[in-house]
Amino acid sequence: xxxxxxxxxxxxxxxxxxxxxxxxxxxxxxxxxxxxxxxxxxxxxxxxxxxxxxxxxxxxxxxxxxxxxxxxxxxxxxxxxxxxxxxxxxxxxxxxxxxxxxxxxxxxxxxxxxxxxxxxxxxxxxxxxxxxxxxxxxxxxxxxxxxxxxxxxxxxxxxxxxxxxxxxxxxxxxxxxxxxxxxxxxxxxxxxxxxxxxxxxxxxxxxxxxxxxxxxxxxxxxxxxxxxxxxxxxxxxxxxxxxxxxxxxxxxxxxxxxxxxxxxxxxxxxxxxxxxxxxxxx
Numbered sequence: 001x002x003x004x005x006x007x008x009x010x011x012x013x014x015x016x017x018x019x020x021x022x023x024x025x026x027x028x029x030x031x032x033x034x035x036x037x038x039x040x041x042x043x044x045x046x047x048x049x050x051x052x053x054x055x056x057x058x059x060x061x062x063x064x065x066x067x068x069x070x071x072x073x074x075x076x077x078x079x080x081x082x083x084x085x086x087x088x089x090x091x092x093x094x095x096x097x098x099x100x101x102x103x104x105x106x107x108x109x110x111x112x113x114x115x116x117x118x119x120x121x122x123x124x125x126x127x128x129x130x131x132x133x134x135x136x137x138x139x140x141x142x143x144x145x146x147x148x149x150x151x152x153x154x155x156x157x158x159x160x161x162x163x164x165x166x167x168x169x170x171x172x173x174x175x176x177x178x179x180x181x182x183x184x185x186x187x188x189x190x191x192x193x194x195x196x197x198x199x200x201x202x203x204x205x206x207x208x209x210x211x212x213x214x215x216x217x218x219x220x221x222x223x224x225x226x227x228x229x230x231x232x233x234x235x236x237x238x239x240x241x242x243x244x245x246x247x248x249x250x251x252x253x254x255x256x257x258x259x260x261x262x263x264x265x266x267x268x269x270x271x272x273x274x275x276x277x278x279x280x281x282x
Contacts, residue, residue, distance in 0.1 A: 001135065004029070010071040011036035014061060023119050023127045024084040030128065031057040033067055033077040038137045045141035045277040046132065047270070048124065048165075049079045050157075052148030053182070054102045057081050060147070063259035069267040073274040076138050080128055082150065084117040098182050099189060105177075106153030107201045109190035118190055121201075125157060125164070143273040145169040147262060148226075152177055155203035155216070155236075162214050167276035169217040169269045171262050172224055175236035176204040182230050207239040216240075216247045217272050219265050221255030 001019040012035040021028045038044045049060050057079045070077055083104030090113045092100035109118035144165045146154035151173025158168035177183020178198045187198045199205040220233045240247035255261040
């Protein structure tokens with residue numbers, strides 16, 4: 001593991017690393033914020049943040065304005081890249097932004113030529129936390145959040161692994177990817193034509209099939225240009241109501257899909273996760 005950079009911020013540290021991933025068969029980059037209170041005798045819990053299409057580990061760390069509140073709450077934040085990268089990693093043959101590099105969709109691909117590298121689900125759930133918990137002063141207590149494609153990832157990973165994540169939140173998530181253009185394109189290429197293999201990566205399908213007790217907070221702007229075609233929060237809300245899932249979905253008037261939206265409400269999301277991380281530690 002190579003430390004690429006480190007910068008002091010709000011008493012803590014933002015650090016960026018590169019490491020070789022055996023799951024993804026390539027070198028990967030991630031960023032971590034460690035509050036000042038984090039140390040060998042005082043490890044802190046972790047919020048994993050999953051970013052959206054075209055993003056890297058840098059977008060959230062540079063644009064979300066999360067460090068001050070995370071420092072106050074004593075929470076580390078880990079932001080992985082959004083897909084495998086590097087020589088030999090296949091990309092969308094048409095060069096589109098919504099598939100391939102920058103668009104791993106937080107799943108384990110089963111189809112050629114994608115399956116050798118596109119195993120982002122296993123990377124986020126297993127390999128990356130093992131690395132973080134080995135080399136940094138953190139506890140095993142985790143929460144997960146994300147934006148857009150990363151909101152989809154946070155929902156599905158959190159729902160599929162209730163023993164690992166005490167709380168889930170999302171901004172503008174792709175709620176029902178099996179029925180929208182972004183999800184259909186990615187799932188068809190990564191997973192094949194059998195739509196039953198798509199269901200473990202679709203939050204609405206998961207809620208309809210399995211009991212979900214993990215608390216979930218979702219913020220969605222009503223001026224989001226992707227709202228009706230790609231995101232469909234109403235499908236998530238309907239599934240949650242039908243299955244008694246502890247979901248809070250807040251439609252925020254006038255907000256779009258940008259990091260200005262995330263900046264506005266990120267402190268409330270951090271407080272939401274801190275509350276559940278504290279409860280889990282009792």
